[in-house]
Amino acid sequence: MERRLLTGLALVPAGANVVMQLSLAPVGRAVLESRVESGALTRHPIKRTRTTLSYLVLAMCGTEDERAWLGREVSRQHRGVRSGEASPVAYDAFDPSLQLWVAACLYRGALDVLALYGESPEAATLDALYERSARLATVLQVPPGAWPATRADFDAYWNARLAELTIDEPTRRYLVELVTLGFVWRPLSRLFGPWHARATLALLDPPFRALLGLTLSPAEEARVRRQLAGLARLYRALPPALARAPFTWVLADARARRARGRALT
Numbered sequence: 001m002e003r004r005l006l007t008g009l010a011l012v013p014a015g016a017n018v019v020m021q022l023s024l025a026p027v028g029r030a031v032l033e034s035r036v037e038s039g040a041l042t043r044h045p046i047k048r049t050r051t052t053l054s055y056l057v058l059a060m061c062g063t064e065d066e067r068a069w070l071g072r073e074v075s076r077q078h079r080g081v082r083s084g085e086a087s088p089v090a091y092d093a094f095d096p097s098l099q100l101w102v103a104a105c106l107y108r109g110a111l112d113v114l115a116l117y118g119e120s121p122e123a124a125t126l127d128a129l130y131e132r133s134a135r136l137a138t139v140l141q142v143p144p145g146a147w148p149a150t151r152a153d154f155d156a157y158w159n160a161r162l163a164e165l166t167i168d169e170p171t172r173r174y175l176v177e178l179v180t181l182g183f184v185w186r187p188l189s190r191l192f193g194p195w196h197a198r199a200t201l202a203l204l205d206p207p208f209r210a211l212l213g214l215t216l217s218p219a220e221e222a223r224v225r226r227q228l229a230g231l232a233r234l235y236r237a238l239p240p241a242l243a244r245a246p247f248t249w250v251l252a253d254a255r256a257r258r259a260r261g262r263a264l265t
Contacts, residue, residue, distance in 0.1 A: 005110055006057060007243040009235045012228065013112040014052075015179050015196060016203040020105040023211050024164065026083075026091035027098055028171035034081050042174075042183035051265050053250040056106065059135045061251070066258070071139045073264040078140075088168065096142045103137035103147075104158060112203055116232045126151065167211045175212060198224045 018041070022028035031041075041048040058070045078093035091098065110133065114121065121129075127150075134147040148154040167175065177183055179200040181193040201209055201216040202224045209216070216224075235243050257264055 005113055006061070006247040007235055007238075008246050009116055009232060009243075010056075010109075010113045011049075011246065012116065012199065012231065013109050013203050014049075015200040016112070016208075017105055017109040018178060019175050019200065019204060019208055019212065020108065021102050022171060022175060023167055023208055024098070024101050024161070025089045025166050025168065025171075026095070027101060028167060028174075029083065029087060029089050030081050030091045030093060030098070032171055032174055033083070033087060036077055036080050042177065045184065050250055050253065053247060054254040054264060055139075056136075057247050057251045058254055059139045060132060066255070067135065067139050069258055070254075070264065074140060076263075077265045094141050096140075096146060099140045099142050100137050100146055101161060103133070103142065104154070104161070106136045107133040107154075108158070116228055117236070118229070118232065130154065162207050165207060165211060172211070172213060176214065179212070179214070195224070195227075199228060202228070 022031055055070065055074065058066050062070065075094070081091075081093035083089065083091045093099075107130070110129065130151050134144065137147050138144050148157045179197045181189045181196050183189075184193075197214065198216060198220055201212075201214055202221050204212075241248070254264055256262075
C-alpha cells in the first residue's frame, strides 16, 4: 500500500485536498488570517510542500519518538494561529475538531491516490490504512477516541461535515488563486495553471466544486481523467526508488533536521 501512497503521484490531488480542508469556514479563515508568514503556501510554496510531506510521512511511517517530535514542531507553529476580534468566525489551531477535519481530508487524499492508480484493495487492507491514518489526527491534539472507530463511522462523520461547509468570498478568491497556480511565477502559471485547475476540479466532489464556483464540462472532465490515468501508468512503470523520491527526500531531511536540533517548520 505504501509503495502507492508515498510516491510523487500523491502530489497530484494536493490542490483538491487543500480546497477540502479550507471549505470548513474556521480552517479557511485560519489559513487566510494566519500571522505565521513562514508557513504560507502562496508565499513559500516549496517550504510548505516540504513541511506538509514531512508531516504525512512522519505521521504515517515515523517512529513513536519521531511522531512526538513532529507534534511538538507543528504545535509550536500553531500557537500563533487563533482568531481575533475582527475575525468573522472563531478558530484556534489547537481546536481538536478542526484538526480532526484536516486529518480526515488527508485520509480522503490517500483514497484519492489509490483511485488514481485504479487500486481496489481488500477490506482488510483498507481497514489497516484507516487505522494508521488516525495518526494524522492524534499526532496533534486530537484524542484517539475522537477518530471515528470504523470506516463506516468515518463516512457518517464525513457526510455530516459536508452539510456544514461554507466558503466566504475572500477564502474563495484565495482558493481560486491556488488551483489556478496564480501565485507562482507567471510563465509557469500560464503554462500549467489551466490544467492544474481542471485536474483539481476533476478530483473534487460536487459539494466542493460548488463552493469554489468553478465549472468543468463533462468533456473536459473525461479528458483530464484520461490524462490522470496516463500519469498513473507512468508512475507504475517508474523504478520504485524514483517514484518514491519526494517522500524519501523529505523523510531524510526531517530526520536530519531532528538530529541537528533544527526546526522542521
